[in-house]
Amino acid sequence: MAHLDDFEGLTPAWCPGCGNFAIKKAFKEAMVELGLEPHQITIVSGIGQSGKFPHYVRCNTFNGLHGRTLPVATGLRLANHGMPVLAFAGDGDCYGEGGNHLIHAMRRNISVKLFVHDNQIYGLTKGQASPTTAEGTVMKIQPFGVQSEPLNPLALAVALDCSFVARGFAGDGDHLKGLIKEAMDHRGFSLLDILQPCVTFNKVNTYDWYKTRCYHIEPDYNPENRVQAFEKALEFGDRIPIGILYRNHRHTYEDGIPMIKETPLVKQPFDLSAMKGILEEFY
């Protein structure tokens, strides 16, 4: 059985107090509690402060391009669907530059676990508005305030019948750990949007801001009711629900490919001689 330290990577260069530390802690605890060893999982990230996540943990990792996390994760998962594939992305990364990949990953229902460090800002590039920054927010490069409505990732996900839709908060570590475990256990694509205060560049969405708004979704809430889930997903203001908003049991993309149903591609014998008879027909 693995220990927390087994998942420890390089010393993070995140700012002191960054919400990313809590995400890392919850991740390690969740992996240990799920009985996973570092060599058994693969993490893919994009680019951003969130994209540095794989530098600071220990397991199989791949640091991809800004916005392009999900295609890489999908390729990995198709090559070896016996291995849990986790994608860590930023809000700019995944909801902006790479937004269309998210839409198609949700449609396919590939069993990739997506964790979005949603700090409502571009952190790495030093504080520009991201797709989740509230309309009107004044920033260094948005002197007249953000002029577009924010993207609501969870409403988008429910609308697309994404098979697991949840929100966590970096300031509520135990709860977040539980959500990570649920996302991992779910069969199919999982989106966990994690509210992650950026203490340096986002002076609006602070720990206090989130703390006074976040509440645990009621225990009697039924996450399998899509219409109700859509309503829940629209709640983002004075009150912000955290927990599992929506879940369904669609068949996964992997399930739909008979060739890999029994054995992952990577474990299948690759024997060209099997083609010989077919090729000979063309001689």
Place this chain on the structure above:
Amino acid sequence: MRDLLSGNYAIAEAVRMAKAQLIPAYPITPQTPIYERLSEMESQGTLPGVMVRVESEHSAMAMCIAASLAGVRVFTATSSQGLALMHEMLHFASGNRVPVVMGCVNRVLAVPWSFGSDQTDTLSQRDTGWMQFYCEDNQEAFDTVIQAYRISEATMLPSMVIIDAFFNSHFIEPMDVPDQRLIDLFLPQATLPERFDLNDPAFISNVVTSGAQFLPFRERAFTDMEKAKEIIREVDIEYRAQFGRGYGMVETVQTKDAQLVLVTSGSMTSTARMAIEALRDKGLKVGLLKIKAFRPFPSREVEDALQNIPKVAVIDRNISIGKEGIFCQELKSALYNSTARPRIYGYIAGLDGLDVSPEIIENICLEVLGKEMPDNLPIWVKGN
């Protein structure tokens, strides 16, 4: 007016004074301060244009192309991965013959990820049909943006104004910012054709149905890029007359009697100037050829500069894997059918912003002076 500006801020200042009307922007290090500075100007009401914050560089270039076709002057800036992502749109811009001017700050392309300078990002866009101008310092970056609008609008070909990560983009230098009145005289408001004309509708970004139809488009762009050489020279002469500064497609320093000419581009040229002086002080006949215009390639100037020169050393802050440094390749091919036939020694140095110090450059020169024949492969300078 004298001012202290970084290369990024110098570009932003030039864009403001050029009165770019639409500026789509997306952040990426080390170009982001251009975007920040323009936003600051916008907030102070001193930017004559409109900025739009976009979701990707690909979208930024698409907006530039469309707005330019509609008849307005545009600007955007990027680096590295952002430029790579734009690639598809770069061909579109030149194919649609739009005079977009873009600031590019050279930064290494992943993988591995890093931030320092490396010209391979812009040089990989060599065949997209864009003009490329490599600037040595912040003053030149400012002046080149102003010139680029004139050149692009006269040729209907897009231009990249290129500086090095950090050495230019973030280092602050004293420079001269001309009066707006003088800039306006040199660069009047854009009079671009409105290609979406309600009275005369046209099919833009059209489809052709055969190679016979396709070829003339490329041939025309090629010919116009050749003609651009004369326009670049003229615009530079006029600029020099008005502002007292000009750069040429290339610049030569002490090449007349040189036994060895060093070829550089971008910020390392300033260091090379010092190294050349030091070698001259030691009695060695070394000269310098700075290549500023890379597309169109200044073949005539290069040929002229290297007549009767026995040896040339090219220092490339870029690499074409499988061949050699890209300036080195281009130089060789420019000279092959000419009467200038120096031996050409290729060096790769300064990748990812490694310092190319005066000592490194002096050592390269000494090594080449003492070497009978060039190696087949470039020599990698690891730095201090």
